Amino acid sequence: MVIYRDDLAIDKVLRSAPGLERTILRIYTGREISEPDAKVLWQRILDHKWYVSERLSRDVGFRVAAIDYVEHFYDPFQTTRSPSALSVYGKMFMKRVGTLLRKYLEAKGNTALTA
Numbered sequence: 201m202v203i204y205r206d207d208l209a210i211d212k213v214l215r216s217a218p219g220l221e222r223t224i225l226r227i228y229t230g231r232e233i234s235e236p237d238a239k240v241l242w243q244r245i246l247d248h249k250w251y252v253s254e255r256l257s258r259d260v261g262f263r264v265a266a267i268d269y270v271e272h273f274y275d276p277f278q279t280t281r282s283p284s285a286l287s288v289y290g291k292m293f294m295k296r297v298g299t300l301l302r303k304y305l306e307a308k309g310n311t312a313l314t315a
Contacts (some may be wrong), residue, residue: 228266245269 222238225231225245233241249265260268 223268225270227269228263231270241269244273248273280296 221242222233222235225233225238245266248269249262253258
């Protein structure tokens with residue numbers, strides 16, 4: 201794994217000032233991101249930077265990686281929190297409807313073959 205000087209400098213700054221991820225991401229991407237999401241997103245951007253740099257055989261820089269990741273992969277509605285009760289019940293409902301629909305269609309298919 202190649203470690204770039206910029207990565208080490210950014211990591212050193214972040215350790216000295218908590219909450220800086222959110223500020224830097226807002227400056228680079230122009231989006232408001234919550235503090236917990238910024239911490240998760242920061243690590244994903246670092247992984248993305250490494251991947252893109254390896255693929256291109258050159259350092260793309262954190263800013264380019266951040267903009268690319270946010271534009272192409274970041275889903276602001278995907279959170280690190282647990283799903284709400286409504287979404288859990290909605291998934292259970294859809295699963296049950298899918299099961300009933302499958303059973304209905306299988307029964308319908310069996311009667312069509314025997315008739």
